[in-house]
Structure formats: structure tokens, C-alpha cells
Amino acid sequence: MLTVLFAAPSLWPEYQEPLPRALAEAGIDARLVTKAAPEAVDYIVYAPSSPLQDFTPYTRTKAVLNLWAGVERIVGNPTLTQPLCRMVDPGLTEGMVEWVTGHTLRHHLGMDRHIVNPGHVWDPACPPLARERGVTILGMGALGAACAAALRALNFPVTGWSRTAKPGCLHGEEGLREALARAEILVTLLPKTPETENLLNGRTLAMLPRGAVILNPGRGALIDDAALIAALDAGQVGHATLDVFRIEPLPQDHPFWSHPGVTVTPHIAADTRASTAAHVIAENIRRGEAGEPFLHLVDRTRGY
Structure with a gap:
């Protein structure tokens, strides 16, 4: 069973129902948690406002899956060596x-x-x-x-x-x-x-x-x-x-x-919708487990 760390505490209420459902629909056997020992984490679901800023202990983590389209607040983090995917959500x-x-x-x-x-x-x-x-x-x-x-x-x-x-x-x-x-x-x-x-x-x-x-x-x-x-x-x-x-x-x-x-206008032009973004997260985890390329992989040299 995979361990998926949801490291965006303020967004957890929005995702605690649609994300487990999307993972199940994608056939992913995963334990979705808000706290875990770093060495046990397979994937991190992330927002740049997260208190998690040091990725060094997450030696098993295969990808960091951002919930925001923008990654400028995380892409330069020197401890982030895992693949980083930005959110491209249909909603x-x-x-x-x-x-x-x-x-x-x-x-x-x-x-x-x-x-x-x-x-x-x-x-x-x-x-x-x-x-x-x-x-x-x-x-x-x-x-x-x-x-x-x-x-x-x-x-x-x-x-x-x-x-x-x-x-x-x-x-x-x-x-x-x-x-x-x-x-x-x-x-x-x-x-x-x-x-x-x-x-x-x-x-x-x-x-x-x-x-x-x-x-x-x-x-x-x-x-x-x-x-x-x-x-x-x-x-x-x-x-x-x-x-x-x-x-x-x-x-x-x-x-x-x-x-x-x-x-x-108060930053309302586009927001990530949990109901649709959950499926993007689930698909990237499925791809990671199948050895397929991740969707929306960030190019660190370009910054997005």
C-alpha cells in the first residue's frame, strides 16, 4: 500500500473526500494521511503555503504533486530533489x-x-x-x-x-x-x-x-x-x-x-477545484507506479 502525504493542511477539508475517491477510482491502493514518517512517504500532495519546507528526509518519495498552477514559491527550494509536478486542472x-x-x-x-x-x-x-x-x-x-x-x-x-x-x-x-x-x-x-x-x-x-x-x-x-x-x-x-x-x-x-x-478582482480568475484536481493527482500517482511519464512535470531550469 502506498503512503500519500497530504501536506497542505489548509486545503485538507476540500480534499478529504474527493481525493480518496479519485485514488480508488484509479485503482490505487493508498493510505492518504496528513502526517507520516518521512521515510515512509511515496508521494507528497503539496501547496507552497505548506509548513513542509525541507524535503531532505523524504528519501522514498517519488514525486511532489503541487495543488497550485504556480510553482515559483517551491521550484527554487534546494532540498527539493524529487520530481515536481504543477497542477493543470480542467476546472x-x-x-x-x-x-x-x-x-x-x-x-x-x-x-x-x-x-x-x-x-x-x-x-x-x-x-x-x-x-x-x-x-x-x-x-x-x-x-x-x-x-x-x-x-x-x-x-x-x-x-x-x-x-x-x-x-x-x-x-x-x-x-x-x-x-x-x-x-x-x-x-x-x-x-x-x-x-x-x-x-x-x-x-x-x-x-x-x-x-x-x-x-x-x-x-x-x-x-x-x-x-x-x-x-x-x-x-x-x-x-x-x-x-x-x-x-x-x-x-x-x-x-x-x-x-x-x-x-x-480578488484572485478569483481561476481556482483549483478539488473535485477535478483530485483526478489529476490520482492520474499522476498511477503514472508513477506504472513507470509512465508524469503529467505537467516542472522544468527546473525554466522555473515552471
């Missing part, structure tokens, strides 16, 4: 697609001016059609590709940019310049790495069409906060809808709260 992907599509349509249609209209202004101005509004997505992994497919289905011309070459995507510095120039609506879905931190700064924000809208459900550190405020004040950026921040919860004195050109 999380669906949630991200819904948030990105909803806010893209909100800004495309100019819905805010009708929803909040204290002066009762009758403004019959019609928006362009979706096919006339360029959308750029920075980061064309599983989430970016799913969002691109949904937006293209609505006839938005979507430009994808990736840090590395991918079919159908722009990449590199010149590709970034072209991608930003097309972005009437810009969606950022990149991971946080040394290369992506502050990718949107004073220089790159100036590459956007004037009045462009930014949607950031990716990582807070992708955007230089001060540069974004300056671009909003200058009219270079028309609005920013932000779901992720360098410090969360966003401090009450942060200028984003009071800026008329910023919408703050």
Missing part, C-alpha cells in the same frame, strides 16, 4: 477561460459605462465587432491556448506570444513588440520567472495602442505597478483589470484600489 482552465472571456467582452462592449451611469447619459455609440478588436495573449501554455480558442470562437483576432518558439505564436523581443502593437486588449498569462518579472514596464507599455486595456489574471509580478499607474494617468493604458498582485490580499493603501482606471 481551473474552465474558470480562467470564463474570467478572461467575460472581461474581454466587458471591455470590448464598453459595458462599464452603462452599468455605472450616474448621470443617466444616453450614449448609443456602438462598439466595433469582435473581428475588428485585436486581442493579444502573453503566455500560450495550457491556459493561454484555451483562452485563445474561446476568444477566436467569438471572432476576436487573437495574437499569441510565447517566450519560446511555438507553432502559430510570436516569440522573442521582436515578436513581443509586434504582439503588443496589435493588443487593443492585452491578456497576461505568463508564469513568474526572472525573465518575465516586470515584463510590462514603462518601455513595453508604450508599445501598446493608445488606450489599450490590460487583463492580468497571470502573476502580479509581470507588471511594474508604478509604470502601470503612470501609463493609466497618461491615457496610454485605458483600463487595467487585475486579479493578481505582488502582495495578496492587496494592501488597503495600494493606489490600485482608488484609481478610476483599475478594476481589482
Whole structure:
């Protein structure tokens, strides 16, 4: 019988029923525990907020299975020598697609001016059609590709940019310049790495069409906060809808709260759903026992 350590105490109430059920459905004979002797643990189900930070004693552990899509808070841990898998959860992907599509349509249609209209202004101005509004997505992994497919289905011309070459995507510095120039609506879905931190700064924000809208459900550190405020004040950026921040919860004195050109959503664009994530965890344990490649294995050199 395998020993699976659930090392994410705050999330245990969500997983204590669906995860054993998913393991059983996958035919895995496992003992799911919240405490165990390190030398007896075969797999660790993990969240970066876990008190477990020293992986050295876990000599038998075959993989650490992260419950979050982001791994920046764990990937650099020098004691972590076991394979690390990030979470790519179908429920999380669906949630991200819904948030990105909803806010893209909100800004495309100019819905805010009708929803909040204290002066009762009758403004019959019609928006362009979706096919006339360029959308750029920075980061064309599983989430970016799913969002691109949904937006293209609505006839938005979507430009994808990736840090590395991918079919159908722009990449590199010149590709970034072209991608930003097309972005009437810009969606950022990149991971946080040394290369992506502050990718949107004073220089790159100036590459956007004037009045462009930014949607950031990716990582807070992708955007230089001060540069974004300056671009909003200058009219270079028309609005920013932000779901992720360098410090969360966003401090009450942060200028984003009071800026008329910023919408703050409280990190709700995509969440891991226990009901679907449990099956991803179970499948990776099945693969580990069958000698098959793990799903969503993290490349330590790239940081995700």
C-alpha cells in the first residue's frame, strides 16, 4: 500500500473526500494521511503555503504533486530533489477561460459605462465587432491556448506570444513588440520567472495602442505597478483589470484600489477545484507506479 502525504493542511477539508475517491477510482491502493514518517512517504500532495519546507528526509518519495498552477514559491527550494509536478486542472482552465472571456467582452462592449451611469447619459455609440478588436495573449501554455480558442470562437483576432518558439505564436523581443502593437486588449498569462518579472514596464507599455486595456489574471509580478499607474494617468493604458498582485490580499493603501482606471478582482480568475484536481493527482500517482511519464512535470531550469 502506498503512503500519500497530504501536506497542505489548509486545503485538507476540500480534499478529504474527493481525493480518496479519485485514488480508488484509479485503482490505487493508498493510505492518504496528513502526517507520516518521512521515510515512509511515496508521494507528497503539496501547496507552497505548506509548513513542509525541507524535503531532505523524504528519501522514498517519488514525486511532489503541487495543488497550485504556480510553482515559483517551491521550484527554487534546494532540498527539493524529487520530481515536481504543477497542477493543470480542467476546472481551473474552465474558470480562467470564463474570467478572461467575460472581461474581454466587458471591455470590448464598453459595458462599464452603462452599468455605472450616474448621470443617466444616453450614449448609443456602438462598439466595433469582435473581428475588428485585436486581442493579444502573453503566455500560450495550457491556459493561454484555451483562452485563445474561446476568444477566436467569438471572432476576436487573437495574437499569441510565447517566450519560446511555438507553432502559430510570436516569440522573442521582436515578436513581443509586434504582439503588443496589435493588443487593443492585452491578456497576461505568463508564469513568474526572472525573465518575465516586470515584463510590462514603462518601455513595453508604450508599445501598446493608445488606450489599450490590460487583463492580468497571470502573476502580479509581470507588471511594474508604478509604470502601470503612470501609463493609466497618461491615457496610454485605458483600463487595467487585475486579479493578481505582488502582495495578496492587496494592501488597503495600494493606489490600485482608488484609481478610476483599475478594476481589482480578488484572485478569483481561476481556482483549483478539488473535485477535478483530485483526478489529476490520482492520474499522476498511477503514472508513477506504472513507470509512465508524469503529467505537467516542472522544468527546473525554466522555473515552471
